[in-house]
Amino acid sequence: MHAAARPLLLGRIVPAAPLDAALARLGDEGVEAGAIVAWLGHNSEEMLATLAACERLGAVMLPLNWRLTAAELAPIVSHAGAGHLLGTPECGALAAEVKARVAWRPGPAEGVLPGDLLLVYTSGTTGEPKGAMHTVAGMAANIAAAVQAQGFDASTRVLSVLPMFHIGGLCIQTLPALAVGAALRLQARFDPGAWFDDVEQWRPSTTLLVPAVMRALVEHPRWAAADLSSLAFATAGSQIVPQPLIEAFHARGVPVAQVYGGTETGPVSIVLRPGEAMAHVGQAGRAALGVSVRLAADGEILLKAPNLMRGYHRLPTEAGPSFDADGWFHTGDLAVQNDDGFYEVVGRSKELIISGGENIHPAEIENLVAMRPEVADCAVVALPDARWGEVPVLAVVLRPGMPLDEAALQRLLDGRLARFKHPRRVLVCQSLPKTALGKVQRAALARQLQG
Secondary structure, X not given: OOHHHOOOOHHHOOOHHHHHHHHHHHXXXXXXXXXXXEEEOOOOHHHHHHHHHXXXXXXXXXXXXXXXXXXXXXXXXXXXXXXXXXXXXXXXXXXXXXXXXXXXXOOOOOOOOOOEEEEEEEEOOOOOEEEEEEEHHHHHHHHHHHHHHHOOOOOOEEEEOOXXXXXXXXXXXXXXXXXXXXXXXXXXXXXXXXXHHHHHHOOOOEEEEOHHHHHHHHOOOOOOOOOOOOOOOEEEEOOOOOHHHHHHHHHOOXXXXXXXXXXXXXXXXXXXXXXXXXXXXXXXXXXXXXXXXXXXXXXEEEEEOOOOOOEEOOOOHHHOOOEOOOXXXXXEXXXXXXXXXXXXXXXXXXXXXXXXXXXXXXXXXXXXXXXXXXXXXXXXXXXXXXXXXXXXXXXXEEOOOOOOOHHHHHHHHOOOOOHHHOOOEEEEOOOOXXXXXXXXXXXXXXXXXXX
């Protein structure tokens, strides 16, 4: 279908003036149908308008995580086949570093199909980045599911503080709010003091949080006395939320709804609606609008839904958790279902670590640490952390007679991995527990390190 004839989703909900400005900017860049436009910047109206402009032109937007280093971003941009890099001034220096590392290929990108709109990268089972490709139709289905789950209408007031380079920050509340004509207030990046200011002065009716943000608020000096009366509910997502954090919000009269999903799933898949929150603390809820859920024999969550990704961009199906022959998406997450039909997510079969809402794959760290001459073997596991939910901890086995050079190890990680991915502790072990085939038994190692 010709780009001009495509049915528009975002063009109807983004104001005309910023959309026209974004179209002019993309025109100056020579963006055409099928091109991939990388975006690097904090939350802004310009980012939303650029996404809408990409839809209008038949291009794809690739939001980049500004918390990553240029060394981490360049492979993502290169793998995507992006031909353009835009953003906002606060990330200009980082953008310049990325531009210098990438061979840019303007024009249509390999692997882009008509209807593709949003490409979001996540860590995969090998530690290599994988891009989940989302279509206009899939994003429309996700908006419908999010609106229905959270009861959004034109009277809703959404305070959006999570980064929109994550699919949750963009697609759980921000785009659904725009779709129903709700009032939307963007914070460029989360700041606890600014959150309290906006809640007390702008009076939102809801906001989206992750556990690290919830903890920052609960532990803030303003928490006990802050006026939270405008909040009909808050929605939490991205990972299992510790029950004490939920109860702290409930104690202040703010129900905590839940959205379960991931980068590949839209992300609205299983939802705990605001009216259900107080009675189902710690549960993820039930299937969202249009979503079918079933549990495999081992408890893995399988999904069928119109808001799932089209597939991994430029990767074969066997590259990671994906669709089986019957069309079910294998999430790699484990759950149980109670008699009322509510699901509770109990863990992940994948090795992915989620610390403060950010994805960390052990291989990202292990592949670098293994470069050190004194390291004979190493593994990274997640250990519980009161602030971040879980953090990466590195276990190393040293070569005989060689001490660990922690300063050199730190220099190796600096500039190659974002700070949030750095191991919080480095522990020397005599050996790592392994299977007969030589695979590290991570659960056993985690228990050993906790002991």
